Amino acid sequence: MEHIDKKYISPTAIIDSDHPSIIEYANDTVSAAGKDPVAGAVKLYYAVRDSIWYDPYYPFYLPEHYRASNILKSGRGFCISKAALLCALARACGIPSRVGFGTVRNHLATQKLIDFMGSDVFVYHGFTELYLEGQWVKSTPTFNAELCKKHHVAPLEFNGREDSIFHSCNMDKKQFMEYLEFHGTYADIPVDDILAAWEQAYGKHRVRKWIDDLESVKSTPSES
Numbered sequence: 001m002e003h004i005d006k007k008y009i010s011p012t013a014i015i016d017s018d019h020p021s022i023i024e025y026a027n028d029t030v031s032a033a034g035k036d037p038v039a040g041a042v043k044l045y046y047a048v049r050d051s052i053w054y055d056p057y058y059p060f061y062l063p064e065h066y067r068a069s070n071i072l073k074s075g076r077g078f079c080i081s082k083a084a085l086l087c088a089l090a091r092a093c094g095i096p097s098r099v100g101f102g103t104v105r106n107h108l109a110t111q112k113l114i115d116f117m118g119s120d121v122f123v124y125h126g127f128t129e130l131y132l133e134g135q136w137v138k139s140t141p142t143f144n145a146e147l148c149k150k151h152h153v154a155p156l157e158f159n160g161r162e163d164s165i166f167h168s169c170n171m172d173k174k175q176f177m178e179y180l181e182f183h184g185t186y187a188d189i190p191v192d193d194i195l196a197a198w199e200q201a202y203g204k205h206r207v208r209k210w211i212d213d214l215e216s217v218k219s220t221p222s223e224s
Contacts, residue, residue, distance in 0.1 A: 004131055007187040008096040014189045015084055015099075017091035019069040026092040037095050038160035041130050041139075044093070045158040048086045049141040052077055056113055061211050066189045079142040080126030084189055086141050087128050096131035100138065101183040101194075104166065107175040108151060121180065123201040124194045127165065129185055136185075138163040 011018040017026075029047045030040035055076040059065040068088030071077045077085065083099050090097035101124045106113075109120045127140040137160060145155040152171045158164040166177035199207050 004096045005187075008098050008131065009091050009094065010187075011088070011091065012188045014063050014066050014068070014191075015088045015091065015187075016067055016069050017088040019088075021069050021072055022088050023092050025072055026089040029089070030093055037093070038132050040093055041090060041095055041132055041160045042158060044086060044089045045139050045141055045160075045164075048082055048089065049156070049158075050144045050146075051075070052082050052085060052141075052144070054078065054082070054143050054147055057116070059214050061191075061195060061214075063189070063191050066191065079122075079140075080124065080189065080194070082141050083126035083128045086139065090128070090130055098129050098136075098185045098187055099189060100127050100129050100185040101125065102127070102179055103181040103183070105178040105180055107178065108153070108170060118202050118206055121201070123197050124183065130160070132160050137161065138165055140165050142166075 029043050033039035033043050053076040056078050058078050064070055066081050066084045068085045071081045071085045087097040087099055103123045104125045105121050114120050127138055129136045129138055139158045140156055148155040154171055156164055170176045
């Protein structure tokens with residue numbers, strides 16, 4: 001392996017790859033993959049994709065809302081939190097990983113979600129990049145297979161060697177996901193940058209209402 005910045009294999013307060021639950025889950029998941037990091041990465045991808053339920057209404061405004069061990073414990077999250085979990089699990093297995101962000105337009109978003117967001121454009125959509133066989137490979141563990149089938153979208157596969165990003169069309173040949181912009185990659189979750197971008201895109205009052213509504217029902221995950 002060529003030199004990789006140690007920040008991509010080191011734990012952070014959010015991507016807590018040194019947390020006992022993360023280490024245990026990662027080891028259990030890759031146990032059948034032998035010493036092949038590609039095979040291990042694929043198993044980690046599918047574990048996060050299908051074992052962590054996609055929840056677009058999951059809390060988002062504090063660092064602990066993205067903490068990998070919290071996402072693993074709660075069993076749900078949205079694109080960024082699931083990307084953070086996959087990143088942590090990969091680092092726990094010695095696979096360099098980082099989180100990438102882009103802005104996408106979801107042409108098949110539900111009306112409920114469009115009303116909630118005020119748009120069908122999703123700013124700072126998160127995915128994970130894994131360093132495998134000498135290259136960075138994109139993986140997108142956002143939508144679990146069961147949810148994809150419900151909305152007639154082919155579940156997104158990952159082989160560890162090719163970028164795995166959203167399909168442009170669903171199984172009915174209707175336009176699905178359109179990538180509008182990429183925002184780069186990070187060794188950790190830039191919570192402040194995400195909140196600032198969302199306030200600019202969706203309005204400070206809307207973002208504040210999301211936070212107030214979450215606070216009112218006390219739905220924030222507990223810290224481990």
